[in-house]
Amino acid sequence: MTDRDNALIEALRVKPGEKVRLRDRDPRDKSLFGDEQETKANTASLAKDIDALQDRLYAEGSRALLVILQGTDTSGKDGTIRSVFNATGPLGVSVHAFGPPSKLELAHDYLWRVHAVCPRRGTIGIFNRSHYEDVLIAKVRKFASEETIEQRYEQINAFEKMLVENGTTILKFMLHISKDEQKERLQARLDDPTKHWKFNPGDLEDREHWDDYQEAYETMLHRCSTPWAPWHIIPADRKWVRNAAIANIVKATLERMDPQYPAVSWNPGDFEVR
Amino acid sequence: MTDRDNALIEALRVKPGEKVRLRDRDPRDKSLFGDEQETKANTASLAKDIDALQDRLYAEGSRALLVILQGTDTSGKDGTIRSVFNATGPLGVSVHAFGPPSKLELAHDYLWRVHAVCPRRGTIGIFNRSHYEDVLIAKVRKFASEETIEQRYEQINAFEKMLVENGTTILKFMLHISKDEQKERLQARLDDPTKHWKFNPGDLEDREHWDDYQEAYETMLHRCSTPWAPWHIIPADRKWVRNAAIANIVKATLERMDPQYPAVSWNPGDFEVR
Numbered sequence: 001m002t003d004r005d006n007a008l009i010e011a012l013r014v015k016p017g018e019k020v021r022l023r024d025r026d027p028r029d030k031s032l033f034g035d036e037q038e039t040k041a042n043t044a045s046l047a048k049d050i051d052a053l054q055d056r057l058y059a060e061g062s063r064a065l066l067v068i069l070q071g072t073d074t075s076g077k078d079g080t081i082r083s084v085f086n087a088t089g090p091l092g093v094s095v096h097a098f099g100p101p102s103k104l105e106l107a108h109d110y111l112w113r114v115h116a117v118c119p120r121r122g123t124i125g126i127f128n129r130s131h132y133e134d135v136l137i138a139k140v141r142k143f144a145s146e147e148t149i150e151q152r153y154e155q156i157n158a159f160e161k162m163l164v165e166n167g168t169t170i171l172k173f174m175l176h177i178s179k180d181e182q183k184e185r186l187q188a189r190l191d192d193p194t195k196h197w198k199f200n201p202g203d204l205e206d207r208e209h210w211d212d213y214q215e216a217y218e219t220m221l222h223r224c225s226t227p228w229a230p231w232h233i234i235p236a237d238r239k240w241v242r243n244a245a246i247a248n249i250v251k252a253t254l255e256r257m258d259p260q261y262p263a264v265s266w267n268p269g270d271f272e273v274r
Numbered sequence: 275m276t277d278r279d280n281a282l283i284e285a286l287r288v289k290p291g292e293k294v295r296l297r298d299r300d301p302r303d304k305s306l307f308g309d310e311q312e313t314k315a316n317t318a319s320l321a322k323d324i325d326a327l328q329d330r331l332y333a334e335g336s337r338a339l340l341v342i343l344q345g346t347d348t349s350g351k352d353g354t355i356r357s358v359f360n361a362t363g364p365l366g367v368s369v370h371a372f373g374p375p376s377k378l379e380l381a382h383d384y385l386w387r388v389h390a391v392c393p394r395r396g397t398i399g400i401f402n403r404s405h406y407e408d409v410l411i412a413k414v415r416k417f418a419s420e421e422t423i424e425q426r427y428e429q430i431n432a433f434e435k436m437l438v439e440n441g442t443t444i445l446k447f448m449l450h451i452s453k454d455e456q457k458e459r460l461q462a463r464l465d466d467p468t469k470h471w472k473f474n475p476g477d478l479e480d481r482e483h484w485d486d487y488q489e490a491y492e493t494m495l496h497r498c499s500t501p502w503a504p505w506h507i508i509p510a511d512r513k514w515v516r517n518a519a520i521a522n523i524v525k526a527t528l529e530r531m532d533p534q535y536p537a538v539s540w541n542p543g544d545f546e547v548r
Contacts, residue, residue, distance in 0.1 A: 061381075107335075107394035109440035115389045120381035151439045158432035165425045166383035 005252040008032055012232040012245060014225035020218045020233070027178040029235040032245065039244045046247040047087035053254035054124055058092040060259040061122035064168040067250065068127045070136070070220075071175030072213060073203040074185035075236050077128045080175065083243040084250060085126065094119065097128040110134045110152075111159055121167060131156055135220050140212045153223040160229040170229035171253055173246055174217060175236040179210055279526040282306055286506040286519060288499035294492045294507070301452040303509040306519065313518045320521040321361035327528035328398055332366040334533040335396035338442040341524065342401045344410070344494075345449030346487060347477040348459035349510050351402045354449065357517040358524060359400065368393065371402040384408045384426070385433055395441060405430055406446075409494050414486045427497040434503040444503035445527055447520055448491060449510040453484055 011032060014020055033039045057063065069077040085093055096117045105113045111131055119125030135152050138144045144152075160170055177185075186207070189199040206213065225231035232249060236242040285306060288294055307313045331337065343351045359367055370391045379387045385405055393399030409426050412418045418426075434444055451459075460481070463473040480487065499505035506523060510516040 104394070107396070108392065109437060109442070111436065112389060112392065115386060118382065118386065120378070122381070148439075155432075155436040155439065158429075159436065162385065162429040162433065163383060165422075165429065168383070 001252045001256055005248060008245065008248050009232075009252065012234060012249070014221050014231040014233060016225055016227050016230075018222065018225065020221040022176060022214050022218055022233075025176060025233055025235070027176045027181065027235050027237040030238055030241050032235075033241060036240055040240050043083060043240070043244045043247045044087075046244075046251045047084060049251050050084065050247065050254060051087040051089070053251070053257075053259065054088050054092055056259040056261060057124070057254065057257070058122045059261045061262070062167065063257060063259065064119040064121055065124045065250075065254065065257070066119055066127065066163065066168050066170045067124065068130045068132070068170065068172040069175065070129060070132050070173070070217075071236065072177065072182060072210075073200075073206060074182050074189075075175035075177045076239060076242055077175060079239060080173075080242060080246055081126055081128065083239075084247045085124075088124070092122060093124045093126065095126045095128060098130055098133060111155065115159070118163060119168065131159075132220055132224070135224075136213065136216050137206075139216045139219075140206075140209050153220075156224055157226050157229075160224075160226065164228040169253060169257055171249060172225075172229060172231045173249075174221060174231055174233050175242060176233050177236045179207075181237040182207065275526045275530055279522060282519065282522050283506075283526065286508060286523070288495050288505040288507060290499055290501055290504075292496065292499065294495040296450060296488050296492055296507070299450060299507055299509070301450045301455065301509050301511040304512055304515050306509075307515060310514055314514050317357060317514070317518045317521045318361075320518075320525045321358060323525050324358065324521065324528060325361040325363070327525070327531075327533065328362050328366055330533040330535060331398070331528065331531070332396045333535045335536070336441065337531060337533065338393040338395055339398045339524075339528065339531070340393055340401065340437065340442050340444045341398065342404045342406070342444065342446040343449065344403060344406050344447070344491075345510065346451065346456060346484075347474075347480060348456050348463075349449035349451045350513060350516055351449060353513060354447075354517060354520055355400055355402065357513075358521045359398075362398070366396060367398045367400065369400045369402060372404055372407060385429065389433070392437060393442065405433075406494055406498070409498075410487065410490045411480075413490045413493075414480075414483050427494075430498055431500055431503075434498075434500065438502040443527060443531055445523060446499075446503060446505045447523075448495060448505055448507050449516060450507050451510045453481075455511040456481065 030036075057065065069080060071077055081095055085095075094117075098114070101110070101113065114127075114131045117125070134144070135149055135156070139149050164170055186199070186203060189195040221231050221233065232245075234242050234245050304310075331339065343354060345351055355369055368391075372388070375384070375387065388401075388405045391399070408418070409423055409430070413423050438444055460473070460477060463469040495505050495507065506519075508516050508519050
C-alpha cells in the first residue's frame with residue numbers, strides 16, 4: 001500500500017468510536033484527487049488491477065472480500081459497482097441487492113438472509129444495501145422498537161467480527177450525497193424516459209425524512225465502524241470522485257490481502273501434452 | 275412452571291461461568307426421578323403436552339424454539355427426538371442432523387450452514403449435533419488451530435445471543451454417557467443386523483480419543499453455557515431418565531414461553547357457513 005493510499009483511507013475512514021457529523025463532511029469534496037480526466041483514467045486502470053487481484057483471490061480459494069454499499073436513493077450504488085467492478089466480470093464476483101424482506105425472510109432473524117449470501121472463499125461479494133437497512137429504514141420508519149434497534153448495532157458488530165475471523169475481509173462504504181444533488185438526480189429520473197424504471201414514488205416519501213435518515217446514518221457510522229470492519233464516508237456528489245475513492249480503497253485492500261496462486265505439488269516439466 | 279420443574283432445571287443446568295468436571299456427574303444417576311414405569315408413562319404424557327404447546331406456538335407465529343442435542347456416538351440423540359417429539363409430528367417441527375461439512379459448506383464460515391436452517395417463527399428446530407462440533411471434533415482432531423477454536427466460543431455465544439434477541443428460545447442438552455455404556459451400545463450395533471447401518475468404524479477411532487472428547491465437552495460447557503442459551507448435562511446411561519429429563523425441560527420452557535392463539539378481528543357469530 002502506498003503512502004497516498006494510506007492518506008486516502010485515513011481521510012475517509014471512520015475511526016472506531018468516532019462521533020460523525022455528516023454536515024461537516026462536504027459531499028462535493030474533490031480535494032483528495034487531482035485533475036478529473038486523469039483521475040477517471042486512473043480509476044479505469046485500477047479496475048483492471050482489481051480484476052488481476054481477484055483472479056489471484058479466486059485461485060487461492062481461502063479468503064473472501066465483502067464490499068458493503070449503503071446510501072440514500074440516487075447516491076450511486078449501482079454506478080459504483082459498474083465503475084469499480086466492471087473489468088472484473090461475474091466469475092468470482094457476486095452482487096446482492098437487498099430489497100424489502102419477503103415473508104420467508106421475515107420469519108427469521110434479519111441477518112438470516114444476509115448470512116445466506118455472504119461470499120464463499122475465493123470470491124468478492126458486493127452488497128447493494130445490506131443488514132444496515134435494519135438500523136436505517138427500520139429506525140426512521142419505526143419498523144422496530146428503539147430497544148430492538150439498539151441491540152442490532154451490537155449484533156451486527158459481532159456478526160461481522162465472526163465473518164472476519166473466519167476469513168472474510170469487510171469494507172463498508174457510505175455514499176454521501178447532498179439533498180440538492182438528490183433533487184437533481186430524482187428529477188432526471190422523471191425527465192428521462194430511459195430512467196423512468198429507476199423512479200419509485202416511495203423515494204419521495206423517504207426524501208421527506210431526509211434529516212432523520214442523516215441522523216440514523218450518523219449513529220450507524222458511530223456504532224458500527226469497528227477495527228475489523230470499518231466504515232468509509234465517500235463524498236458522492238461527483239461520480240468520478242466517488243468511483244476513484246472506492247476503487248483506490250478496494251485495490252489497496254486486495255493488495256494488502258496479497259492473495260497467492262497456490263503452489264502445486266508437481267513439476268510442469270514432468271508432463272507432455274500430446 | 276412447577277417447583278419440581280425448577281428443581282430439575284436447577285440440578286441439570288450449567289451456571290454461566292461454572293467449571294464442569296464430567297467425572298463428578300454420574301451418567302447412571304436416576305435420583306431426579308421415581309419409579310421407572312411411572313416416569314415412562316409421564317414422559318409419554320409430557321410428549322402430548324409438548325404437542326399441544328407446539329400447536330399454540332405455530333398459531334402464534336412470532337417466536338421459535340431451538341433444541342440442540344450434543345453427545346458422543348451412541349449417546350441417544352435420535353432416541354431422544356423419537357421419545358420427546360414423536361407426539362408432535364413434523365408440522366412445525368424440523369430436525370437437522372449435521373454431518374461432515376460439504377465442500378460448499380467449507381467454503382463459508384462454519385456458522386453459515388447452521389444459520390441457514392435455524393427455525394423460522396412459529397416452529398421448533400431440533401439440531402442433532404450442531405455448530406458445537408466445531409469446538410469438539412475440530413478441537414480433538416485438530417481440524418482448526420487452538421486460536422481459531424478459542425475464537426469460536428465467543429462467536430457462538432454472540433450468534434446465539436442474536437438468535438435469542440430476535441425471538442428464538444434456545445435449549446442445549448449434552449447427553450452424558452459413560453465409556454462402559456458406550457461399549458455396550460457399540461457392541462449391540464455389531465451384534466444386531468438391524469443395527470448394522472448405525473455402526474461406523476470411525477466411531478471406534480473417536481472412542482480412542484474418549485478423554486480428549488470429555489475435556490473438549492467440559493470446556494464447551496464452561497465457555498458456552500450463557501444466561502441466554504444454557505447448557506444442561508443429561509445423565510444418559512438410562513434412556514428413560516434421559517427422555518424424562520429432556521421432556522420435562524422442553525415442556526417447562528414452552529409453558530414459560532406461553533404462546534397464544536392470535537386474536538382475530540372478526541366475530542365468529544357474524545358468519546354463517548352454508
